[in-house]
Amino acid sequence: SAVISQKPSRDICQRGTSLTIQCQVDSQVTMMFWYRQQPGQSLTLIATANQGSEATYESGFVIDKFPISRPNLTFSTLTVSNMSPEDSSIYLCSTGQGGLFNYGYTFGSGTRLTVV
Amino acid sequence: GQQVMQIPQYQHVQEGEDFTTYCNSSTTLSNIQWYKQRPGGHPVFLIQLVKSGEVKKQKRLTFQFGEAKKNSSLHITATQTTDVGTYFCAGRFLFRDAGGTSYGKLTFGQGTILTVHP
Numbered sequence: 704s705a706v707i708s709q710k711p712s713r714d715i716c717q718r719g720t721s722l723t724i725q726c727q728v729d730s731q732v733t734m735m736f737w738y739r740q741q742p743g744q745s746l747t748l749i750a751t752a753n754q755g756s757e758a759t760y761e762s763g764f765v766i767d768k769f770p771i772s773r774p775n776l777t778f779s780t781l782t783v784s785n786m787s788p789e790d791s792s793i794y795l796c797s798t799g800q801g802g803l804f805n806y807g808y809t810f811g812s813g814t815r816l817t818v819v
Numbered sequence: 820g821q822q823v824m825q826i827p828q829y830q831h832v833q834e835g836e837d838f839t840t841y842c843n844s845s846t847t848l849s850n851i852q853w854y855k856q857r858p859g860g861h862p863v864f865l866i867q868l869v870k871s872g873e874v875k876k877q878k879r880l881t882f883q884f885g886e887a888k889k890n891s892s893l894h895i896t897a898t899q900t901t902d903v904g905t906y907f908c909a910g911r912f913l914f915r916d917a918g919g920t921s922y923g924k925l926t927f928g929q930g931t932i933l934t935v936h937p
């Protein structure tokens with residue numbers, strides 16, 4: 704299965720600033736997903752990122768707040784823009800091969816973001 | 820939107836006791852996956868169930884998928900301290916993008932936090 708390198712692993716940021724999270728996959732993957740996870744809570748899908756097309760955002764998430772780039776099949780970034788304390792969370796990227804019956808997702812190690 | 824309900828939220832057991840977590844969807848799932856997340860870690864894929872009524876085993880773990888493909892369970896026999904963590908089910912729902920291509924998208928349950936007392 705794919706291996707994902709995610710960075711930074713954690714950061715403490717001032718409100719109003721932006722943070723870009725990077726995920727590098729060791730193989731080409733069609734789809735990448737970005738999740739948010741509050742400590743002790745479930746994973747909430749932010750958006751799906753396909754190479755060469757606009758990311759598809761879930762309800763409650765917008766491109767202006769969470770712009771995503773997917774320049775090639777091994778890399779993606781998520782930016783958390785104009786941060787507020789409510790954005791404090793763990794952000795995770797994951798891979799998913801395209802199609803209907805792909806197997807389990809591989810997750811990056813996560814970025815623990817604290818906004819002060 | 821699609822939702823997957825998972826219970827219980829917490830489970831505390833003595834080492835050696837059994838443990839079960841349940842997931843339920845209001846709509847039929849394409850398949851269901853199970854993940855384990857250790858404290859401070861990221862979710863790690865355990866298994867995928869695809870067929871109606873499917874049962875799979877991994878050592879002390881038994882996974883079931885309901886006949887209607889709307890519910891699933893994970894059962895751990897004789898828990899050990901290494902089983903500690905949060906267990907998530909994730910139901911796959913099919914959707915089409917703007918170009919008409921079908922994709923599967925995972926919706927995670929709330930997770931069950933398992934603690935095992937030695």
